[in-house]
Amino acid sequence: GAVVSQHPSWVICKSGTSVKIECRSLDFQATTMFWYRQFPKQSLMLMATSNEGSKATYEQGVEKDKFLINHASLTLSTLTVTSAHPEDSSFYICSAGEQGPKTKAFFGQGTRLTVV
């Protein structure tokens, strides 16, 4: 089945620095990928849709200048958390699936971000 790989699995960074998270589709091409954030004991909240070759589409309330998304190829999307603050500490998960209206989404392993 389709495999989505996310890296790194966990990262600790200092407040004010930026962190880049990668999401790769390993055996299929994905024109769209999705970024979610999950706080402890809460559900996955969709942050944005990453579109290959064009700008990402952000959900309401998500700061596009803080969460930079780049989808430069059909197998790679990156999420950069800029000027991270402790409140950005969360579990970030990407998903992707093969093209078509009836495909299913597969998730990367997730990235645990801790900002100190």
Next chain:
Amino acid sequence: GQNIDQPTEMTATEGAIVQINCTYQTSGFNGLFWYQQHAGEAPTFLSYNVLDGLEEKGRFSSFLSRSKGYSYLLLKELQMKDSASYLCAPRGEGGGNKLTFGTGTQLKVEL
């Protein structure tokens, strides 16, 4: 938009059967997914229903009624490792892989 309603928590006994219900409202409908998520891990795919009826896959079955906006996940012969959060995710119009999740149901399996 989407409205998804699931019980927040459930407790069941090892070896028993448990049914996790999900009601939803979506703009259009293109199938419903169930995912399992263990604490600290990403969700894993369990089942997908697009037509009314029951889909069985080993110990897990999922049911869908589109007219009622209702689905359930049935877990049989419960094992301790089934303790996890179960997420119901209906897919709205447009299809694709953009999913919206409810709060999920935290299932605890006890001896």
